[in-house]
Structure formats: structure tokens, C-alpha cells
Amino acid sequence: MSHKIVSKKQLSEDVFTAEIEAPLVAQAREPGQFVIISLNNEYAERIPLTIAGVNVQEGTISLIWQRVGKTTAELSDLQPGDEIANVAGPLGNPTELENFGTVVCVGGGIGLAPLLPIAEALKAIGNRIISIVGARNKGLIILEEEFARTSDELIITTDDGSYGRKALVTEPLKELCQADPKPDKVFAIGPAIMMKFCCDVTKECDVPTEVSLNTIMIDGTGMCGGCRIEFDGHPKFVCVDGPEFDGHKVNFDLMMKRLSAYKSMEQKEHERFKDHRCKTAKTKYQK
Ligand code: FAD
Ligand code: FES
Ligand code: MG
Secondary structure, eight states, rough: OOEEEEEEEETTEEEEEEEEEEEHHHHHHHHHOEEEEOSSSSSSSOEEEEEHHHHHHHEEEEEEEESSSSSHHHHOOOOOOOEEEEEEEESSSOOOOOOOOOEEEEEEEHHHHHHHHHHHHHTTTEEEEEEEEEEEEEOOOOOHHHHHHOOOEEEEEESSSSEEEOOTHHHHHHHHHHSOOSEEEEEEESSHHHHHHHHHHHHHOOOOOOEEOOOSSSSSSSSSOOEEEEETTTEEEEHHHOOOEEEBBBBHHHHHHTTTTTTTHHHHHHHHHHHHHHHHSTTTTTO
């Protein structure tokens, strides 16, 4: 069964969102879960993307992705009416939703996409939400309106000061965690290095912290081992044991090493794709 792209929008220079027909996934999905998609049946790799939202009546799911390499660039080239060959899911464990009290939701860059449905679900059951929305620069801030709607307090940071406060997300996080009363819970989603430093801050202040890990995934069913991490000294698979974990027990240094294992090959493929795209008006994957 192919999955038609119903609508598509560009959110910033390299960030896109689309609604995709996937009625069974839409019915079953809970916040925190993701899908693994492949663009065609022949040569496509499989990539995981968080389900950012669903419309059960329309039978669609929405995805938000950042164009970082070959597959996300190919996906960005598709238009409404085009089809995605495979959408497998919903995968992973849903977020454990509880009324914690005051929750700080920290999102960096594309991590804001998986964070939004979690913040919305936490708000809906009565938590007070303080969101810290961060990116390298103004152009990379996404979903500001949506976070403003969901949050009791919204703090925006950019690394270069082009918008909001000139700071890394860890600065306001540290201030909140050192205040009295401190937050009851933190959710941090973004690049591995950001989650690592957020966890350093919250560990020092003894604030429980959940992270959603973005390891390399292939099958998404616990069979290939691609998404293996070290958690509390033991191996865990992000696809079936996660994607959310107690951030204070994750070995981020090992995770970052594994994430960069294929960097040179990924770079080469992306260059080859860009070159091919320049020479042809449409890729072989498009109609
Ligand atoms: P490449 O050039 O192939 O790779 C760029 C980088 O992306 C790599 O260095 C690696 O860190 C990562 N990556 C590459 N292949 C994979 C793979 N098969 N699985 C996971 N990571 C990979 N990104 C979004 O933009 N939006 C999301 O909502 C989102 N949700 C995610 C949810 C989960 C559970 C996980 C594990 C990842 C999620 N990602 C999300 C990351 C996304 O899967 C990668 O950006 C994408 O796979 C990159 O593919 P590429 O071919 O374009 O880039
Ligand atoms: Fe293969 Fe998790 S993606 S074990
Ligand atoms: Mg790739």
C-alpha cells in the first residue's frame, strides 16, 4: 500500500512538513511514537521520523523533517500527489504521560518536532508547561506559534542572538532548575550533544529528565542492533525499549560515536544525490 502526500509546507530553509495518508497508523498512534518510511521499493533506505500529529477522520499523519542528507532531501523534493512506498508504524513506546506538576520541555532544532506532541499531551492532562525553544539562528526556529499555544511560559534562545535570548538552551534550563521551587520534570529532545548537556544540568539539580533518542535505525523491531545504546551500563535498543529514556542513565558519548560511524558514506551519498539532482529536472523516484 502506497501512502499519498496530501499536503506539504516548507517551515524554514531546510525544514518541511507534510500530511501523509496512513489511516491505520493514524488510528493507533500515541504521542512519542514514530514511523519508519522508505521512499520506494527498490533501493531506498529506511529512515525513522516522529509522528508529529494525526488526523484520524482524514486518515493522515503529519511528519516534520529537516533536510540533512540524501533521503530527507529526496523526501523534500516530493510534492502533494506523490507517494511514499512504505510507512511502517506506529513504532516505539508511547510517552508515559503523568501529571508531574511543572514540566520544562527543552527542544533544540528539529528536536522541536518530536517535542511538540509530548508537550501538548502533557498540557492536556494538567501539567504546567515551560518550553525552551532553541536553535542555532532565527531561521531554524520552528513551531513557535504552536509552542506558544501549548506553554504557560515560552523561552526562545538562539546561539547567535538573532532571535530571543542569545544563549544555549542549557542556560535558562539551569536557572529554572536552580530556582525554588524547581521543576518537577524535564523533557529534552534535540541533538545528542544538547541532550547530554541538558542532562548534566538536571542531574546536578536532581530533576528527573526524559530524553528521546535519535540513534540510527534500520528495521525498528529490535532485530538489527543498529539503534543499540548503553543505558545504566546495559545494552538497550532505542526502537523497542525507547525512544524515551531516563537521560541520567544514557551513555551519550558512546551514542554520539555510533551516530557518526557512517558520516563519510552519508556525505558521499548526499553529494552524489545533489549532483544527480542538478543534472535532471526530476529524480527517478518522482513521477
Ligand atoms: P544522512 O546523510 O544519511 O544522515 C545524516 C545523519 O542522520 C546521520 O549522521 C545520522 O546521525 C542520522 N541518520 C542517518 N541514517 C539514519 C537512520 N536510518 N536512522 C536514524 N538516523 C539516521 N528527523 C527529523 O527531521 N524529524 C523527525 O521527526 C525525526 N524523528 C526521529 C525519530 C527517531 C526515533 C529517530 C531515531 C530519528 C529521528 N529523526 C528525525 C532523524 C532522522 O531519522 C534522520 O535525520 C534521517 O534518517 C537522515 O537521513 P538522510 O539520509 O537524509 O541523512
Ligand atoms: Fe534495528 Fe532497533 S532499529 S534493533
Ligand atoms: Mg541516509
